[in-house]
Amino acid sequence: METYTAAMPDKCIPQETVLENVKLAQAYVPFQFLCSTFSPESSLMKGTIFPPLWDNYRRRTEGMVYGDE
Amino acid sequence: MEMSRNEMLKRITELDFFIIDLHLYLNTHPDDSEAITLYNDCVMQVKELRDQYNMHYGMLLANNSTSKQPWQWIDNPWPWQKNYNFELTEGNS
């Protein structure tokens, strides 16, 4: 039931793409918008209900510790 | 309700989390009416589940659940104990 999908999913852009009147010496985070959600079961495992905010983290395991020289 | 205690707690945990993430979204999107409708639907659903849990398995919300005799609130296990928790069918790590 709760897997939400917007009325016109193909036209729904889940975030602001253009920022206007931006000023110097300020940082701006674009707004996210609701287009669809994961199911509650999937959301809990992923850590968010919003697909565009989900960062599917793959852990980095072995490897040498090198700086960036 | 045919659900076991673990199954019911799993459903409540999932719905509660859905509600939490949606709630934080609504704090910065107060005019999103679709989101408010979805939120209200989820809240109604989880209230029903919580009432069922309260009736069969015990108290969840302090001061908002009823108790049988004797006072159930203190019952083991508490949430930080292993046997309080259910298995979330996990995928790859």
Place this chain on the structure above:
Amino acid sequence: MWMYDKKLEYPIKIKNPDPKLAKLIITQYGGPDGELAASIRYLSQRFSMITPQAKATLNDIGTEELAHLEMIGTIVRQLTQGISTKEIEDSSFAPYYADHDTAVYPVSASGVPFNASYLQSKGDPITDLYEDMAAEQKARSTYEYLIRMTDDPDVLDPLKFLREREIVHFQRFGEALRYVQDYLEEKRVFSIQS
């Protein structure tokens, strides 16, 4: 005010004790970028915050961080149960064990007790929100470091959940900042005109 909901935000059921890992994970309980610092920071800053959207964001993310604090305490506790004292004494957990047995006490991974200098509540709403965004990034990085230090899925799953929450919180603080920026800009423009 706060009510207690007798369940965890995310289930924690650890089958294999690991005191060495507990010593590291405790840093998200009492360490500089951990959940206690986050809760107190946001719940303190909310008193001087402006705009209803930003106040609600601080209030509610601060509250969620308390739930995360509970999860970390649970992980640390479960990692040190069901194990012989010899194994604990032979692990890097031993110094902590000498002071605390297997109790949960707010320290960092290197044993520094929690202190309020890990957080700031500056009063300037712009300053405070940038602090909060930085805090979420620091927490995210810390979870990434902890994630690479274990293979146990029972621990990895809640850590990955908590990491994702930091990303979502960052987005919300960023949105709250937009409201505060707009509000202050509007006030500035208005007062220039009058």
